[in-house]
Amino acid sequence: MQKFMKNLEKKFGRYAIPDLINYFILFYVASTVISLFMPGIYYNFLALDFEKIMHGQIWRLVTFILAPASLDGMFGILFFIITVHIYYLFGHSLENIWGAFRFNLYFIGGIVLTVLAELLLFITTGQSAYYGGMNYLYQSMFFAFCVLFPEERFLIYFVFPVKAKVLAVLDAVLLAAEMFQYLRVGLYSYCVAIVIAMLNFLIFFYWYKGLDRYSPRQVKRRKEFKRQTMRPQGVTKHQCAVCGRNEVSNPELSFRFCSKCNGNYEYCEEHLFTHQHIR
Numbered sequence: 001m002q003k004f005m006k007n008l009e010k011k012f013g014r015y016a017i018p019d020l021i022n023y024f025i026l027f028y029v030a031s032t033v034i035s036l037f038m039p040g041i042y043y044n045f046l047a048l049d050f051e052k053i054m055h056g057q058i059w060r061l062v063t064f065i066l067a068p069a070s071l072d073g074m075f076g077i078l079f080f081i082i083t084v085h086i087y088y089l090f091g092h093s094l095e096n097i098w099g100a101f102r103f104n105l106y107f108i109g110g111i112v113l114t115v116l117a118e119l120l121l122f123i124t125t126g127q128s129a130y131y132g133g134m135n136y137l138y139q140s141m142f143f144a145f146c147v148l149f150p151e152e153r154f155l156i157y158f159v160f161p162v163k164a165k166v167l168a169v170l171d172a173v174l175l176a177a178e179m180f181q182y183l184r185v186g187l188y189s190y191c192v193a194i195v196i197a198m199l200n201f202l203i204f205f206y207w208y209k210g211l212d213r214y215s216p217r218q219v220k221r222r223k224e225f226k227r228q229t230m231r232p233q234g235v236t237k238h239q240c241a242v243c244g245r246n247e248v249s250n251p252e253l254s255f256r257f258c259s260k261c262n263g264n265y266e267y268c269e270e271h272l273f274t275h276q277h278i279r
Contacts, residue, residue: 009102016101016104022088022091025084025087028068032068032080047060047067048115049129049130050119050122051122061115065111067132087141090138094145109200114193125188130190135193139171143172143201146165151164175194175198179195238255238266240255241275254269255268256269258272
């Protein structure tokens with residue numbers, strides 16, 4: 001599958017849209033501002049509703065991505081500003097690591113999967129309306145960021161520093177509880193949207209060496225490597241096999257092992273997906 005995706009990128013990579021997240025942030029901000037003056041326009045004319053799509057409102061297949069944020073008082077506005085900044089940070093961080101084509105594939109692929117899943121739900125249960133927009137796809141970006149940068153710290157309430165991996169676990173628990181509540185009240189479309197967003201995240205990361213590092217084989221390799229490379233205090237433990245940067249010279253970088261290389265070769269986040277495999 002890795003080889004197939006590389007060939008796909010060679011053929012269609014030139015069509016990738018750079019800085020794709022910028023356009024979606026622009027849509028998000030514009031739809032939120034418009035909803036202040038026309039509160040019901042999204043739910044009445046733009047949301048994903050297959051019953052209305054079947055009656056000719058085909059534009060809903062695309063316009064459902066324009067779901068606005070809720071601006072409820074000063075805290076709502078502040079939260080909206082923070083959310084926009086976070087979406088920008090996550091989107092550009094992922095694109096810098098994966099490249100424009102792979103980020104396009106991840107993001108647009110998630111949209112297509114959401115539409116197909118909602119269509120299947122409409123055919124099987126008759127439930128047609130979905131008003132969640134892009135919320136869960138954006139949330140899948142958060143999980144992707146946390147896998148790539150688990151030690152990154154966020155300031156909760158601008159005071160308490162919490163690592164990304166801790167926030168990811170807490171968010172996963174809240175997401176599971178949210179799904180349970182939706183199931184209880186019969187909002188299956190929201191559950192489907194969550195599952196599709198997370199499934200897109202899991203599949204993509206397994207293909208591109210995000211989650212396979214947790215496999216027993218990789219865990220065993222890392223433990224053996226640590227035993228073999230016990231060094232005196234003051235000597236670096238992580239070093240990129242391409243550029244030579246380490247955790248001392250560049251503490252902001254994350255380092256990962258490559259399962260395709262013969263031997264215990266470690267790479268920084270910049271060269272993890274771009275290096276030539278050592279056979």
